[in-house]
C-alpha cells in the first residue's frame with residue numbers, strides 16, 4: 001500500500017500550487033489512470049512518486065517508509081521498486097534492445113559494473129526473458145534507433161520490468177503513438193500488471209483508453225483530485241468538468257481505435 005498524505009507542491013516562482021493537499025492511497029492490484037487537462041499536475045504527481053520531486057509539504061509512505069526520511073540505501077531501494085515508462089521512451093538509440101533493457105538492472109549492481117557495462121549470463125538471460133514477454137524476442141540484437149515507436153515503448157516496458165518493480169509508473173507513455181498502437185501498448189501493460197502483480201499508475205490524455213483499461217480513474221484539476229472512482233463512474237459530465245469542455249469529446253481527449 002502506497003500512501004500519499006496531504007502533499008502540496010509549489011515550484012519556485014509559481015503563484016499557485018502544482019499539487020494542492022493531495023491525499024490518496026494506492027492499493028495492491030490498482031491499475032490507475034490519471035486524467036486531467038494540461039497543467040493539472042499529473043506529471044508532478046508521478047515525479048513525487050518516483051522520488052524526482054520532493055513535495056513542499058506532506059508525506060509519501062510506502063512499506064512503512066516515509067520518502068522524506070530515507071537513507072541513500074533506502075532511496076535506491078525505493079527507486080528500484082518504481083519502474084518508469086516515458087512518453088519519449090528515454091532509450092539509448094545506438095544500443096541494442098538487449099543492451100537498453102539491461103540498464104534496468106543498474107539499481108541492483110555496483111557502480112563499477114554499471115560503468116564497464118559487464119553483465120553476467122544470468123542477467124542477460126533474465127533480460128531476454130522480459131524481452132520475450134513484451135513480444136520482441138526476435139529483435140533483441142537490433143539497435144533501438146531502427147524500431148517503431150510501439151516497439152520502442154515495448155523496450156521501455158521490458159526495461160522497467162527487469163527492475164522487478166512493485167509499481168509501474170507512466171508519464172504519458174502513449175502520447176507519441178497512433179491510436180491502434182496505443183491500445184496494444186495498454187493491453188500489454190494490463191497483461192504485465194496482472195502477471196507481475198504490479199500497482200500501476202499511468203498519466204494519459206486519452207479518456208477512452210483510461211476507461212477501457214483502468215480499474216480506477218483519478219482526475220486532477222488545478223492540482224486537486226476532483227474524481228477518484230471506477231472508470232464507469234467517469235461520466236460525460238465529469239469529462240466536461242475535468243477538461244473545461246463544452247461537451248463530451250469537445251477537447252479531443254478521446255480517440256477511437
Ligand SMILES: Nc1ncnc2c1ncn2[C@@H]1O[C@H](COP(=O)(O)OP(=O)(O)OP(=O)(O)O)[C@@H](O)[C@H]1O
Nearest residue numbers: 011012014018036037038039040041042043044045
Ligand atoms: N519544473 C517546473 N518549474 C515550474 N513550474 C512547473 C514545473 N513543472 C511543472 N510546472 C507547473 O506546474 C503545473 C503542473 O504541471 P504538470 O507538468 O504536473 O502538469 P500535467 O498535468 O502533467 O500537464 P501536461 O499534461 O501538459 O504534461 C503547471 O502549472 C506547470 O506549468
